[in-house]
Amino acid sequence: MNETMKNDFFFWMDDILKREFPEDTVAICFNLYDEQDNHWAVELVGTDEYDEEDDDWACDEIIAFRDNLFRMEADTDWEDVWDIVNTMIKEYLETGSESEKLLQYEAVATGFTDSELKILYRNDEG
Numbered sequence: 001m002n003e004t005m006k007n008d009f010f011f012w013m014d015d016i017l018k019r020e021f022p023e024d025t026v027a028i029c030f031n032l033y034d035e036q037d038n039h040w041a042v043e044l045v046g047t048d049e050y051d052e053e054d055d056d057w058a059c060d061e062i063i064a065f066r067d068n069l070f071r072m073e074a075d076t077d078w079e080d081v082w083d084i085v086n087t088m089i090k091e092y093l094e095t096g097s098e099s100e101k102l103l104q105y106e107a108v109a110t111g112f113t114d115s116e117l118k119i120l121y122r123n124d125e126g
Helices: 003-017 057-061 077-097 098-101
Strands: 027-034 039-047 060-065 070-073 107-112 119-123
Touching: 003 070, 003 107, 039 057, 039 098, 057 098, 057 107, 070 107, 077 098, 077 107, 077 119
Parallel strands: 027 107
Antiparallel strands: 027 039, 039 060, 039 070, 107 119
16 A cells, blocks of 8 residues: 555545534444456445344445545455555544544455355444
């Protein structure tokens, strides 16, 4: 991950998180996509369910930003891309200007579609 990619990701996050989310949003999932030829995309979705024991909670979308994907190019495999995206999200959770919006939810997770999820943040107060 380079600084330009991180800055672009933070800008993308700021833009999405300034938008209105449904009141019954309880968790956030970042879906990752392999767009072929070293191109990757990240989508943010909000769900009205969260179940620590069942990853299918991420399928209960009540808001999705498919019209505004974060796209990146990385000449590496999907596992490294997942690590890169997870690192950027974790940094955003710590220092992003709109991070408080994410921190209010029960959980923030990432995963490639049709794969396991990785929980990056869990709100233990929820």
